Amino acid sequence: MGYVQNYEWGTIDWLTDQTRNGGETLDIGLTTIYPGKAQERHIHYGDEQWLYVLSGVGKSTINHVECTLKSGELMHIPAGAAHETMNTGTSPLVKLLISYPKSMDDQRETHNTRYASSNTMVDVSTLSINLNDSEMETINAYSKTLALPINIMNTGGEILVSNDLYPMACKSLCQINTDVSNCHLYKNKVHYGSPAYSEQTAHYCKYGLAVIDTPIVSDGIMVGIIRGGHILTDTHPAKMHPQLKQHVKNLTNVPKGRLRIILMQYLKLAKHLASHQLNNVSSFKKDDNQGINPLDFQYTDTLKEDLNLALGKILSIQLNNHFLFNTLNAIAGLALDENSFKTYRAVVDLSKLFRYTLRSSQEFVTLTDEVEYIKNYVDLQGIRFGERLTVEFNIDDEALKHYVPFNTLQPLVENAFIHGFAQKDSNMYINISISVGEQEIELIVTDNGLGIHQNQKADLLRQIESSTLPRRGLSMIMDRLQLFFGESARYELFSLEDLSSNQNAEEDTPGFKIKLSLPKRTLKKEMLR
Amino acid sequence: MKRIFIVDDEVFCIKILSKLIERYQLPMSICGSAISGESAYLMIKDMKPDIVFIDIEMPGMNGLQLIRKIKETCDYNTHFVIISAYDNFKYAQEAMRLDVTDFLLKPIDNDEFLSMIERVFGFRFTSNQRFNEMLAYMHEHYNEEMQLNACAEMFHMSSNHITRLFKQNLGLGFTAYKNQLRIEKAKDHFQNTDSSIKEVCQEVGYVNINYFYRVFKEYVGVTPKEYKENNKKWVD
Numbered sequence: 001m002g003y004v005q006n007y008e009w010g011t012i013d014w015l016t017d018q019t020r021n022g023g024e025t026l027d028i029g030l031t032t033i034y035p036g037k038a039q040e041r042h043i044h045y046g047d048e049q050w051l052y053v054l055s056g057v058g059k060s061t062i063n064h065v066e067c068t069l070k071s072g073e074l075m076h077i078p079a080g081a082a083h084e085t086m087n088t089g090t091s092p093l094v095k096l097l098i099s100y101p102k103s104m105d106d107q108r109e110t111h112n113t114r115y116a117s118s119n120t121m122v123d124v125s126t127l128s129i130n131l132n133d134s135e136m137e138t139i140n141a142y143s144k145t146l147a148l149p150i151n152i153m154n155t156g157g158e159i160l161v162s163n164d165l166y167p168m169a170c171k172s173l174c175q176i177n178t179d180v181s182n183c184h185l186y187k188n189k190v191h192y193g194s195p196a197y198s199e200q201t202a203h204y205c206k207y208g209l210a211v212i213d214t215p216i217v218s219d220g221i222m223v224g225i226i227r228g229g230h231i232l233t234d235t236h237p238a239k240m241h242p243q244l245k246q247h248v249k250n251l252t253n254v255p256k257g258r259l260r261i262i263l264m265q266y267l268k269l270a271k272h273l274a275s276h277q278l279n280n281v282s283s284f285k286k287d288d289n290q291g292i293n294p295l296d297f298q299y300t301d302t303l304k305e306d307l308n309l310a311l312g313k314i315l316s317i318q319l320n321n322h323f324l325f326n327t328l329n330a331i332a333g334l335a336l337d338e339n340s341f342k343t344y345r346a347v348v349d350l351s352k353l354f355r356y357t358l359r360s361s362q363e364f365v366t367l368t369d370e371v372e373y374i375k376n377y378v379d380l381q382g383i384r385f386g387e388r389l390t391v392e393f394n395i396d397d398e399a400l401k402h403y404v405p406f407n408t409l410q411p412l413v414e415n416a417f418i419h420g421f422a423q424k425d426s427n428m429y430i431n432i433s434i435s436v437g438e439q440e441i442e443l444i445v446t447d448n449g450l451g452i453h454q455n456q457k458a459d460l461l462r463q464i465e466s467s468t469l470p471r472r473g474l475s476m477i478m479d480r481l482q483l484f485f486g487e488s489a490r491y492e493l494f495s496l497e498d499l500s501s502n503q504n505a506e507e508d509t510p511g512f513k514i515k516l517s518l519p520k521r522t523l524k525k526e527m528l529r
Numbered sequence: 530m531k532r533i534f535i536v537d538d539e540v541f542c543i544k545i546l547s548k549l550i551e552r553y554q555l556p557m558s559i560c561g562s563a564i565s566g567e568s569a570y571l572m573i574k575d576m577k578p579d580i581v582f583i584d585i586e587m588p589g590m591n592g593l594q595l596i597r598k599i600k601e602t603c604d605y606n607t608h609f610v611i612i613s614a615y616d617n618f619k620y621a622q623e624a625m626r627l628d629v630t631d632f633l634l635k636p637i638d639n640d641e642f643l644s645m646i647e648r649v650f651g652f653r654f655t656s657n658q659r660f661n662e663m664l665a666y667m668h669e670h671y672n673e674e675m676q677l678n679a680c681a682e683m684f685h686m687s688s689n690h691i692t693r694l695f696k697q698n699l700g701l702g703f704t705a706y707k708n709q710l711r712i713e714k715a716k717d718h719f720q721n722t723d724s725s726i727k728e729v730c731q732e733v734g735y736v737n738i739n740y741f742y743r744v745f746k747e748y749v750g751v752t753p754k755e756y757k758e759n760n761k762k763w764v765d
Contacts, residue, residue: 322586325614325635326539332636333541336548344545348638355616355634 009037010087012097027099031085033058035093038086040185041204045263047099049077051085056093060085069093082204082233128154129216129224131161135276139163142269148262150269151180151227152216160224167230169247173207185211186227200263202229207241214266218274226270233259321358325351346383349376357407363484364403364521367434367441371395374409374432381417389428399436403521404443405484411477412445412514418473420449420512440517449511457495464491474514481518490517531650532560534578536569536595538587542612545637546582552639555646555654556661566590566598573599580608580630580649585620593620596627608649612637655698659684663691671710672734677703711735712748719757726753 005012010033016026031051033039041061051060051074058069062083067075069085077083087093131139131152143150143163152161159180170176170183180186185203202210212229215222232240232253254262328351335343356373359365371393378391413430421428433444452460464475474493481489492515499510535543543562550557560578563569566589573581581599585592596609608630613620616634624632631645647653652664663684667675680703681688695703711733718729727738730753735741745753 322614329545329614329635329637330539330541333544337544341552344636345639348636351634351636352638 007039009039010034010092027097029097029099030054031095031097033085033087033093033095035087035090039084040206041082041084043080043082043202043210044077044099045080045200045202047199048079049100050098051075051077052096052098054094054096056087056091057089058085058087058093069095082202084204127221127223128160129218129273129277135273136161138269138272138276142265146228146262146265149228149230152273153225153227155222155224157186157225159227167209167247169207169209169244170230172247173243174205183211200267202233207244208232208239209244212263212266214263214270216270216273216277218277223277224273226266226273228266229262231259231262324354328354342383346380349379352376353380359406363406365406366400367395367402367404368400370404370407370409371400371434373407374413377410377413378430385428388426390430392429392431394431394433394435396435399434399441401522402436402441404441404518405480408477408481408516408518409443409445411473412443412516415473415514416445416447416449416512420447420451422450424449436520437517439520441520443516443518444513446513447511448509451496451499451511452493454495454497457493457498460493481516485519488519491515492517531557531579532576533557533580533582534560534569534573534576535562535582536564536566536573536587536592537562537582537584537612538564539584542582542584542635542637546642549637549639549642553643553654554656554658554661556658556665557646566592566595569595570598574603574605577605578607580610582610582612582633585611585613585615593623593627596629600627610645653699655694657694657698659686660691660694660698667707667710671707671714672732675707675734708744709748712745715741715745715753716749716756716760719753720760726757729753 005014010031012029012031014027014029016028027047031039033056053069053071053073053075055071056069057071060067060069060075060083062075062077063081067073069075085093085095129135129152139150139152139161140163143165147165149165149167150161150163151159153159162180164177166176174182174184176183176186183205185205200212200214202212204210210229210231210233211227212231214226214228216224216226232244328347332344332347332351335341335347353373353376356369356376375393378389382389382391409432413432416428416430427448429448431444431446433442433446435442435444460474464478466475478489478491481491494510494513494515496510499513533546535546537543543559547559549555550559557580560576561572563572564587566587569583570590583592583595590598592611592613600606609627610630611620611624611632612635613632614635621632630649633641633645643653650665651668654661655664663680663686666680666683677688677691681691684691686694692703695701695706699706701709714733715729718724718732722729724732726741730738730741733741735744742753745756749756751759
């Protein structure tokens, strides 16, 4: 016997798994439906199935077409077809199930890797995924665009995260918001695992709403499920469940085209979550020397998708650039017309800031450009804080011709405003020094803000050095520098204790100081690591 | 007084330019403006302004096409300055090919505007109108005998006042400014002509060749001979 899934209506006994026959794409199982029970209407989006009835009698509906089942009957269920089967006899209805993955599009590419790592017996222990801040952000983003329920579950069917966006119908008919197991589709905590249903599936509840399950497959192993949907799919009002009719105003009756988009969105989210898992374990993945890992491709693909998404966004920004800068030009003109030179300068500074950050194709820029950008930035901050803010520059002209990664300096200075001056209402002082040594460029940003104590510094260092903690602020800057320069980019943070023990006579009160040392680079294009 | 012309389908650049001219008391006046390439063409041909500011994106003939048409059909060359919301590489490239004087981005930055003016006229304008006139005179007559006292008399200012204005606005004295001007011209000559050192020395207004050697070394860091050998662009 293979791996058995138990349901309230019967069982599916998967005969194939990799240890037995090394099969790659076909799944074979035995489906048993208990007498008087029915396997609810559901859809496999990625698989086409053949069912061969071995024993028993029943009734099956495939895409609203009814047929009777008896021993020897063969049925074909196209991918994406809604089907349900009912045992109308007194003995179990047993069918041979052959499931063949049919690509909806390029989503299939992960299929061959899904057994990759399970070279022992099929593992039925509950697997789960790690959810940290960046994953939560991704989930929130999808939640906003989808506006449909998103439940991230482990393979044991337990919900780890939910956005609780259930439709009114589910809340009032089944009180899903008091307990999800009030919904009969959630009640049965099926253990999900390879090889069963590693494709997207939809199950219909007794009221006719489709609940969509999307597996999260990382490194060939299903590590979780996204359960969502709760939608009406192209349902004729006449065929609608009577109790559902009162909620029909608040329900989206999703036509086929949009359903496809919804399915794609869930798939994308699953891919994102899967690639985040890979990301988090990538540090030890580097050790195995098994040549090219097919998963790297999967990860690369997700990255490419992200990149295309970002490019799309940038393009749309660029399309609007003309409008933006012409408008800023108009505001600048009006400001001068009203004899407000300060407002005019602020608009010019802001435009320059925009232009600089919109430069998308530049990885490396001269320090001249970076310094000009930071001057625009502190000028704008100067408008907010007026005379309370003093910014000093000590810049070695020799350093200016060197290249650094785009936007290296600004986050360091912004740090002072976000953290250092968070609760400061008196004089704010920032010093930006750039000097050039034998082999390195040294960037030092000092402020007289709150500063950090020795223990906070330790926390900060831990965050920067960690490969699993969420990346933000300083750790993100360091990640980028490391990407460009590897180990030759160095940094040093100074706590209040560090600074007071080594205090300069000129500096009034110590705050925070950060020092970056980057390799000298006088050419824009050099071989990157 | 330099006459400038503005071609833009919006009024804001005219506003900004006229306010900046007023603010920095530049010896310039807006002699006309147009909102389309077609009407601008006729007016520019007729008025022959000293500087033409042109937006690229306009209905009908665009700014670059207008510049090309003027260059091709009018026997007249002037300083063209592009003002555009786009910092598009293709535009910049084409503008360079058309030999425009400058490419300013919207909204026009006062500092960039001033440096552009400096490039067009060869010197930085100050807020003192009489001083500007004197600078213009110096740039025109740099190779003639020129003394502080004579200039003071010509422009009705005291020598002390002129020296103060130099220090305030340009950070250096009358003689230093004059030398700097002449040495820059000498560098030009060395790069683009085959004139001898003696010829260049006289060309830029120095009588004493030893003094020219000393001043050149002081400003450039190398002797005129070394400079001439290493920077010659001129070929037979």
